[in-house]
Amino acid sequence: MAGGTSSAPPETSSGSPLGIVAGRGPIPLAVAEAAREEGRAVFIVGIPGETEKEIECFPHEWIKLGALGRTVRAFKSAGCEELVMIGPLTRPELSSLKLDWGGVKFLSRFVKLMRQGDDGLLRGFVDFFEKDHGFRVIPAEQVLKGLAAPPGCWTVKRPDEQAERDIVRGRDLLNTIGRFDMGQGTVICRGIVLAIEGPEGTDAMLTRVAGLPPSLRAAEGSRAGVLVKLPKPDQDRRVDLPTIGVTTVENAARSGLAGIAVETSGALVVELEKLIARANELGLFVVALEGGRHG
Template sequence: MTTVEKPRKLGIAAGAGPLPIALAEAAQAAGREVFIVGIEGAASSDIARFPHAWVRIGAMGEFLRLLKEAGCQDIVLIGGIKRPDLSKLGLDVTGMKLLPRVARWMKAGDDGLLRGLAEFFEKEHGFHVVGAHEIAASLLMPEALLTRVAPSDQQEKDIDIAVRAALAIGALDIGQGAVACRGIILALEAAEGTDEMLRRVARLAPELRGRPEAPDGVLVKLSKPGQERRVDMPTIGVETVENAAAAGLAGIAVEAGGTLVVDGEAVARVANAKGLFVVGLGRARIEKGSL
């Protein structure tokens, strides 16, 4: 008789946004047990629908204890967390011992911090760090147009301009997104994140940005070159579409296979209702646009 191996239990370190819930649902649908550790002040109260616990961001020892006692073997770090003020973390003993390394990792940028944490969990505590895309490939953006509206010729040119800008800031570990309109870069994403960047665009004078009555301009999101995809991938959702529409943009272009889409059906539905396009860019198109 063939024995079917039970899927490894998944621990989810949950930050802000809807992705931790979407991931937990996808994991359970695939037959995995999940246990969510919600970061206080970041994670949604919706994690209460699943086996869960709460921990403050500086309580690393408690975080590790909870995952081990729950029997988690694989862990995924998902959801937004604001870059911490090291002086206000309220560190426990494990956190205090880790602090010098965290400070060193942070000097290497966000990607350096995330790589360091992944190595800490794996080499020192025996967890296997996995990416959300490895758990739920259905969350990945396809190389396709999701909407009824397609980019115009000018918007295709703006996509290429924003691709070059996004790759440039990504290489410097600054951010993942850029907004271009009629041949001009309007905004680059930094530590504030995509939604705040779009709110900045919405505050620009109408003659600079697209307008709701005559949408123009595009948002492009791409992975940073060499990015640690297990712990950090570009993400869009309904809020991204709503903010792009409020900024007067005509659409959104993201990296196919390298961007997480929270509830793709809802994203397409809202984008169609607002007259925006949402398109996944293949690697060949990104490389072409970067020239």
């Protein structure tokens, strides 16, 4: 998969080509499709072993994570001025990085950033592209309209009083631990914190919840508890917003939860209509809070 390169796209009437640093999952491809539908050229840098191989439908280059100099040259050669950084990446082991000269020059900063947690690391990469090399990093939802979570309750089912209390407790918890650069998700059931998202991600957290004793979760034949996913208080919202999709809904249902709460414009939603239809089918609510507040 590594090493494949296609020619850079021409500039269009919509402005310079959009550069995409593509992590895992379907959103990088969705952003590329949205840009192309608007008549804008796209150039994608994919990370071997992380990015979906379907990016090869677009002008692209496969570049290993530590090859920062090559990444910059690829975007410059393609004529990109704006970049979207989208899709999760596995936190790299320093010893496994294949650094080029650009990566070597960034190494001392990278080591310091690794000690600052995920937020610090992401801010460092944004600064690398913007301050060091003159790109503009823009949020994915600026390109893919409808990607940001809309306000209100999206589903037929709505949270009951207990779910409302669980949402408030989850919001308060995440706002507190987020200052320590901890996870963006938690599961609260009847006031009890069942799980806090770690580096393994939301789906793995929900799998843990599904394995808990039934006495801690919903009674058989009923649903209780809420998955709450919010951005960290001080994070750069152009990158690494919480993301939910149909799989999130299905895993929440498998864990016996009653619903999901996110923040309006503080989460990315993959295939909103399909997500709503699946949540209605499974009997879950999905609600977006205004500014992290509910009610």
